[in-house]
Amino acid sequence: MKGAFTGALSDRQGKFEHAAGGTIFLDEIESMPLALQAKILRVLQEKVIERLGENGPRPADVRVLAAAKSDLSGEIAAGRFREDLFYRLATVDIRIPPLRQRQEDIGLLFGHFASLAAHRYGRAERQAPAGFAAQLRGEAWRGNVRELKARAERFALGLDEPANQSAEIPALAGAALPDRLAAYEAHLIREALEKHEDNTAKAATSLGIPHRTLNEKIARYGLRMAAEKRSAP
Numbered sequence: 001m002k003g004a005f006t007g008a009l010s011d012r013q014g015k016f017e018h019a020a021g022g023t024i025f026l027d028e029i030e031s032m033p034l035a036l037q038a039k040i041l042r043v044l045q046e047k048v049i050e051r052l053g054e055n056g057p058r059p060a061d062v063r064v065l066a067a068a069k070s071d072l073s074g075e076i077a078a079g080r081f082r083e084d085l086f087y088r089l090a091t092v093d094i095r096i097p098p099l100r101q102r103q104e105d106i107g108l109l110f111g112h113f114a115s116l117a118a119h120r121y122g123r124a125e126r127q128a129p130a131g132f133a134a135q136l137r138g139e140a141w142r143g144n145v146r147e148l149k150a151r152a153e154r155f156a157l158g159l160d161e162p163a164n165q166s167a168e169i170p171a172l173a174g175a176a177l178p179d180r181l182a183a184y185e186a187h188l189i190r191e192a193l194e195k196h197e198d199n200t201a202k203a204a205t206s207l208g209i210p211h212r213t214l215n216e217k218i219a220r221y222g223l224r225m226a227a228e229k230r231s232a233p
Contacts, residue, residue, distance in 0.1 A: 004053025016049045016060045026066040029089070030075050037082045044088045064089065099141040099148060107133035109145065113152035123156055134188075186221040189214065193223065 002011050015024060026032070032040070043049055044064065048057035066089045068075075075081035099106060111128075118125045141147055154160035192203040204214040217223075 001053035023063040029066040103137040114156045117153040117156035
């Protein structure tokens with residue numbers, strides 16, 4: 001309120017009052033100080049707020065959404081988060097697994113963020129090479145979606161060239177889809193054999209297929225001969 005403290009020259013709405021009839025999003029709520037948690041709990045329970053320097057309550061008609069990076073049960077056990085506030089907020093609890101556990105989303109999100117970045121910086125959209133999506137799915141993504149977004153922006157700007165962008169993958173432009181898939185499969189098997197020095201058991205494990213299946217594919221694509229040529233003097 002005007003005059004509540006030095007420099008308060010006029011009345012000013014706070015966030016809850018300003019959001020009347022709408023939604024307030026509290027991000028990273030686990031970092032909220034305990035004293036402020038008590039105030040938020042009162043708003044949620046009594047649906048009123050008081051302006052600083054005012055004695056009467058004002059109605060607070062808002063929807064509250066909160067997000068946390070960590071499991072709040074650990075914060076509660078450590079005494080850093082109020083249990084009563086948690087249960088006020090957790091009427092609907094949506095748990096989103098980390099990105100590394102949602103591998104089917106990685107390629108889609110990367111393409112989306114790269115497209116947004118290209119438009120924002122006035123750059124032509126770049127096409128990721130074959131196998132790049134598989135490479136992305138194999139990374140740890142400790143920084144979760146924010147790390148993926150930063151990686152996509154660097155890619156859009158040409159600052160992050162995909163690793164293993166091998167020229168060994170046949171171009172096969174205009175070839176039928178089965179031929180393209182076979183060529184790409186042969187390329188991945190060849191890479192696995194090279195990585196594991198032609199140890200087919202280890203290569204099969206890294207590819208996620210049975211050892212017998214890998215041997216059959218090696219014979220089908222003629223890769224055994226290629227492996228023998230690499231080891232020849």
